Amino acid sequence: MQATRTGARRRWRGIAALVAALGVAIALAACGSSKSSSTSLTSTSGSSGSPGAGKPAITIGDKNFGEEYILGDLYAQALEAKGYSVKLKENIGSSELIYKALTSGQIDFYPEYTGTLLSAVAEQSKEPTSEKGAYEEAKAFVEKHGFTLLNYTPFYDSDALATLPAYAEQNKLASIEDLKPLGKKVTVGGPAEFATRFEGLKGLKSLYGVVPTFKPFSIELGYKALEGKESDVQVVFSTDGQLLGGKFKVLADPKHVFGFQNVAPVLKKSLLTEEGPAFEETVNKVSALLTTQAMQQMNKAVTLEKQSPAAVAKEFLKANGLV
Amino acid sequence: MSDFGDAFRFIVHNGAVPGNPGLPSLVHLALETLKVGAIGVAISLVLAAPLGIWLGHVHRGSFFAINVGNVGRALPSLAVLAIGDAFLGLGLGVVELALVVLAFAPIVTNAYLGIVEVDPELVDAARGMGMGEMEILRRVELPLAIPLIFAGIRTASLFVISTTTIASLAGFSGTLGDVIANETSYHFSGVLGAAICVAALALGVEGLLALLQRAVTPRGVLLESAGYGAMTEAIVGQG
Amino acid sequence: MLHLAASGPVIPNFSAHSSSCAVHNRLLCWDWLKANWGLVLWPALRQHVVLTLIAVGIGFAISMTLALYAHRHRWAERPVMLFTTFLYTIPSLALFELLVAPVGQNVFAAEIALVSYTLLILFRNILTGLRSVPGEVLEAAEGMGMTPRQTLLRIELPLALPAIVAGLRIAVVTIIALATIVYTIYDRGLGVPIHQALGEGPFKTELLAAGGMAILLALLADGLLVGLQRALTPWARMRSAA
Numbered sequence: 169m170q171a172t173r174t175g176a177r178r179r180w181r182g183i184a185a186l187v188a189a190l191g192v193a194i195a196l197a198a199c200g201s202s203k204s205s206s207t208s209l210t211s212t213s214g215s216s217g218s219p220g221a222g223k224p225a226i227t228i229g230d231k232n233f234g235e236e237y238i239l240g241d242l243y244a245q246a247l248e249a250k251g252y253s254v255k256l257k258e259n260i261g262s263s264e265l266i267y268k269a270l271t272s273g274q275i276d277f278y279p280e281y282t283g284t285l286l287s288a289v290a291e292q293s294k295e296p297t298s299e300k301g302a303y304e305e306a307k308a309f310v311e312k313h314g315f316t317l318l319n320y321t322p323f324y325d326s327d328a329l330a331t332l333p334a335y336a337e338q339n340k341l342a343s344i345e346d347l348k349p350l351g352k353k354v355t356v357g358g359p360a361e362f363a364t365r366f367e368g369l370k371g372l373k374s375l376y377g378v379v380p381t382f383k384p385f386s387i388e389l390g391y392k393a394l395e396g397k398e399s400d401v402q403v404v405f406s407t408d409g410q411l412l413g414g415k416f417k418v419l420a421d422p423k424h425v426f427g428f429q430n431v432a433p434v435l436k437k438s439l440l441t442e443e444g445p446a447f448e449e450t451v452n453k454v455s456a457l458l459t460t461q462a463m464q465q466m467n468k469a470v471t472l473e474k475q476s477p478a479a480v481a482k483e484f485l486k487a488n489g490l491v
Numbered sequence: 492m493s494d495f496g497d498a499f500r501f502i503v504h505n506g507a508v509p510g511n512p513g514l515p516s517l518v519h520l521a522l523e524t525l526k527v528g529a530i531g532v533a534i535s536l537v538l539a540a541p542l543g544i545w546l547g548h549v550h551r552g553s554f555f556a557i558n559v560g561n562v563g564r565a566l567p568s569l570a571v572l573a574i575g576d577a578f579l580g581l582g583l584g585v586v587e588l589a590l591v592v593l594a595f596a597p598i599v600t601n602a603y604l605g606i607v608e609v610d611p612e613l614v615d616a617a618r619g620m621g622m623g624e625m626e627i628l629r630r631v632e633l634p635l636a637i638p639l640i641f642a643g644i645r646t647a648s649l650f651v652i653s654t655t656t657i658a659s660l661a662g663f664s665g666t667l668g669d670v671i672a673n674e675t676s677y678h679f680s681g682v683l684g685a686a687i688c689v690a691a692l693a694l695g696v697e698g699l700l701a702l703l704q705r706a707v708t709p710r711g712v713l714l715e716s717a718g719y720g721a722m723t724e725a726i727v728g729q730g
Numbered sequence: 731m732l733h734l735a736a737s738g739p740v741i742p743n744f745s746a747h748s749s750s751c752a753v754h755n756r757l758l759c760w761d762w763l764k765a766n767w768g769l770v771l772w773p774a775l776r777q778h779v780v781l782t783l784i785a786v787g788i789g790f791a792i793s794m795t796l797a798l799y800a801h802r803h804r805w806a807e808r809p810v811m812l813f814t815t816f817l818y819t820i821p822s823l824a825l826f827e828l829l830v831a832p833v834g835q836n837v838f839a840a841e842i843a844l845v846s847y848t849l850l851i852l853f854r855n856i857l858t859g860l861r862s863v864p865g866e867v868l869e870a871a872e873g874m875g876m877t878p879r880q881t882l883l884r885i886e887l888p889l890a891l892p893a894i895v896a897g898l899r900i901a902v903v904t905i906i907a908l909a910t911i912v913y914t915i916y917d918r919g920l921g922v923p924i925h926q927a928l929g930e931g932p933f934k935t936e937l938l939a940a941g942g943m944a945i946l947l948a949l950l951a952d953g954l955l956v957g958l959q960r961a962l963t964p965w966a967r968m969r970s971a972a
Contacts, residue, residue: 232675259917260835262675274834361511361676384513388929457739465741473748474762474933476769480744487742494831564900565948567907570941573924577932653821657911660823661928671823671914679830686827690820697819 218251219446225253226443229260229275234470234477235325235407235463239279239431241481246454249491250446263288270315270434277435282306282320283367283427285434295366295427299324302428316437318451320430321458327367327426328406329356330390330416335400343420347378347401357385357393358403368403371425391416407460409468431458450490457488497680498687506670506684508677517667521688524666525696527583528651531590535647538591539598540640546599547606547636548628556603563596568654572661581663586655593654594647601643605636634709641704645697652693667692752935759935770923770936775943777918781909782951785841786901789848796849797856798882807857814850822847822908826915840916847908848901855897859890892963899955906948920944 226247230240237258244256257275260266267289269275282302286292290309296302299320307317329344339354340346347354362368363382372378380401385393390402391410401419404411406426411418433451440448462484469480485491501508506517546552572581572589579585609632617627633640659668670677670685677685751759763771800806820828825846829839863886871881887894913921920940927936 257917259913259922261679264678265674265835268679269835272834274836359676360513363513364510459738462739462741465744469744469748471930472753473745474752474930474936475744475748476766478769479747479765483742483744483747484739487740498831561903561952562949565903565907565945565952567910567941567944567948569907569910569921569924570944573928573932573937574941576928577934577937649819649821653823656821656823660911660914660925668823671827682827683831686824689824690828693819693821693824694816 219444220247220250220252223252223443223447225255226277226439226447227255227257227275229257229266229269229278231263231266231278232259232261235405235467236279237477238463238466238470238481239458241478242454242458242485243277243279243433243451245478245481245485246450246490247447249485250450252443252447267434270436271313276439277433279431280306280317280434281325281429281431282317283324283326283429285309287367287427293366297424299428299430303430303432306432310434311437314437315434316440317432317434318448319455320432321455322430323407323458323460323463324428324430325405325407325463326421326429327358327362327403328421329401329419330394330404330411331401331419332394333414333417336417336419341417341419343422344372344378344425345376345422346419347372347380348376351379352381354380354401355383355399356380356401356403357383357390357399359387360384362403367426375423375425407463407467409464409466409471412464412468431455453490454485457484457490494679494683498683501677501680501684502688506681508681511676514676515665515669517670517685517688520665520667520669520685521692524652524655524668524689524692527586527666528590528648528655531587531651531655532594532644532648534587535591535594535598536644539595540602540643543599543602543643544606544628544633544636544640547603548624548632550607553603553607556600560596560600563593566593568593568650568657569660572654572658572663576661576663581658581661583663586658586663589658590651590654593650597646597650598640598643601639601646602636605639605643606632608639609635637708638704641700641707645700645704648696648700649693652689652696656689752933755931755934757934758938762935763939766936770926771939771943774918774920774923774940775947777922778906778909778920778944778947781840781844781912781919782902782905785844785905785909786848786898788841789845789852789901790898792845793849793852793856797853797860800853800857801860801886810853811850814846814853817846818850822911823914826911830915835915837916837918840912840918844905844908844912847904851901851904852894852897855893855900856890859893859897860886862893863889892959895955895959895962899952899959902951902955903948906944906951910944920947 228240228244228247230236240256240258244254248254257269260269260275260278263280263284266275266278267280270278280289282299282305283296285306286296286302286309290306292305292309296305303317303320310317329347331341335341339350356362356369358368363384364370369380369382372380383399385399385402387403387405390404391408393399394402394416404416404418406418410416433455466480466484469475470477482491502517506514506520508514543556546556568589572586575581575585575589606628613631613635614627617631622630655666656668656671659666659672667685667689671682671689674682747765749759749761749765752762796806796810800810817825822843825843826839829843833839833842867885867889868881871885876884909919910921910924912919913925920943923936923940924944927933927940930936
């Protein structure tokens with residue numbers, strides 16, 4: 169009995185230690201789990217004052233690919249530098265999921281592409297005719313549901329057709345209409361949906377009279393396929409980092425078959441009044457800086473040079489005095 | 492819950508997504524998933540079961556038999572598959588290798604335990620009656636070990652189906668996991684639909700194996716052990 | 731409308747910070763690791779541990795409650811076992827997505843799924859442990875005048891400890907492995923850098939670092955809990971040499 173009692177005591181001490189450890193861990197979790205990704209980055213001795221101090225917290229979301237991560241970080245860090253309390257939820261998913269997150273209140277703000285908003289969310293099939301037109305239509309749509317758009321960026325990231333410079337020279341290709349005489353001889357590679365979309369084979373045929381041979385490829389493999397000569401032309405994104413440096417040539421799209429995809433932040437209308445004028449001003453300031461060159465350089469740094477989107481965003485904002 | 496409505500519509504349409512032709516059908520993906528998994532379990536069974544059974548029969552190698560289970564269970568499959576993808580490329584061979592390694596552990600551990608735990612008095616009695624080693628194995632030890640051996644197979648099958656779907660995250664294509672990993676093409680309705688199919692598949696396989704176990708277990712053994720209890724002994728392992 | 735400075739934005743030279751080792755995708759780029767440890771790898775590791783501890787903590791609380799109940803009311807065992815087995819059988823990727831529909835893409839969906847996977851293991855082990863107390867010991871306790879509560883606290887639970895800790899060990903290791911998939915619905919955990927690395931090539935350094943940490947974390951946890959198991963039960967000769 170003696171042995172059992174001391175044995176029992178030792179065991180209870182052990183159990184107590186286990187429970188205590190679990191408790192401490194859970195406490196740490198509760199305190200430290202909020203991932204405001206920029207707290208370690210933004211300099212508190214920052215820019216002009218803190219108009220954001222004391223205002224309600226903003227939850228920003230971004231989609232599931234590199235450029236969106238950069239955009240999310242850009243807006244989040246710029247706002248934090250102004251004293252706003254920001255929560256960044258990354259990698260939420262495609263347009264469908266992230267718009268759902270917005271309408272269900274899980275996020276308040278996310279950067280969206282105007283064309284995608286119209287086609288994927290508003291499910292409109294009519295093609296807008298200009299950057300501004302696309303923006304106004306998208307804005308009109310979201311305002312019906314209690315949201316709004318802030319200013320759109322100078323850059324747009326739509327699909328584009330890229331090819332090797334040698335191939336372009338050989339066939340005298342400068343714009344997409346130059347593909348028409350090649351007919352089925354030219355192989356275009358792209359994602360499966362390209363075959364049925366208007367911003368795809370359908371549009372190429374009706375707007376340019378281009379009817380190529382189509383080979384399905386996932387978009388990430390596009391540049392490899394071009395280099396390996398598995399296709400002559402590939403569907404790529406117009407702000408890809410790979411497009412810098414002249415290794416690939418992008419064919420001009422004068423008739424805008426690939427639509428307009430400027431980025432504009434979608435957000436709850438109430439945010440504008442809740443957060444004060446500095447909020448809108450800061451966001452618009454960031455958007456104004458985002459040219460095609462700037463995005464391409466940032467995409468290159470993240471995708472090709474393996475830098476983290478947060479670090480790249482910080483460097484860009486710093487160079488432009490926003491952080 | 493309109494999401495589930497959309498998901499069921501996706502399933503009923505055999506995985507067709509409007510505006511996206513050329514996607515493989517749900518049935519095809521499901522069959523591929525089963526095929527890939529079955530190959531893994533089969534190969535593992537052929538390698539692991541005899542080993543475990545023999546070690547149990549001769550009462551040796553307990554350290555190995557039980558700890559290989561621990562290590563196997565400890566390896567996060569996504570990490571292993573991802574590293575495999577980086578260095579070997581993720582073809583069917585590499586995925587099957589990962590599956591075989593994963594399935595090996597529960598099968599060998601449970602085969603070993605099943606045999607080792609047979610009442611030694613029964614084995615002695617059989618020896619006393621003049622039975623040879625193989626005969627003892629066949630007529631005494633194996634029938635009594637069936638619940639645990641099957642438990643091992645069931646656990647292995649579960650791990651394998653799970654890992655096969657995870658392989659799609661690492662870049663292996665052809666199974667139901669593809670849909671779940673590709674929300675951009677399939678939309679959430681597709682992802683949810685595929686998730687329902689995967690869950691149904693796993694539960695179906697588990698149910699089938701449970702029935703099979705019951706069919707193969709000798710009546711005397713059946714009366715002693717609870718059906719599901721046998722399955723979870725595998726997970727508990729050695730207390 | 732837009733007011734662009736005539737010269738456009740200042741675009742810093744990002745290449746100045748890039749690691750040429752990473753650009754060429756060599757095996758282990760220490761400069762990349764150093765630059766990105768605080769930003770990418772350490773947060774992921776920390777989140778991973780937190781996800782695991784919360785799941786096992788909650789799972790343990792639920793399983794203990796259910797096991798104590800089923801210990802006194804035998805009829806309860808079967809339905810609990812069936813339900814927890816059902817949950818355990820659903821492949822993790824599927825369960826995560828199934829929960830997203832009602833719950834949303836957040837910590838709750840992730841934790842509900844992870845907790846579900848601990849229940850079968852912990853419930854079964856705790857119950858087995860409690861049941862393994864020899865009848866004579868219980869009779870002796872009753873003979874000594876102990877109340878059921880005293881018996882539980884002083885005899886049954888301590889003697890059940892080996893099984894309970896074994897269950898915790900399996901649960902922790904299982905959840906560490908499953909938490910690598912959480913990123914599909916909630917961007918936390920070591921799955922995040924693994925996924926990122928897979929999409930870039932794959933990017934070997936990040937993959938090895940994140941994947942390696944996940945594997946090491948599991949093995950470390952397993953080892954620590956084996957040690958705890960042994961420390962708590964020095965008198966018991968485990969059948970397994972583990």
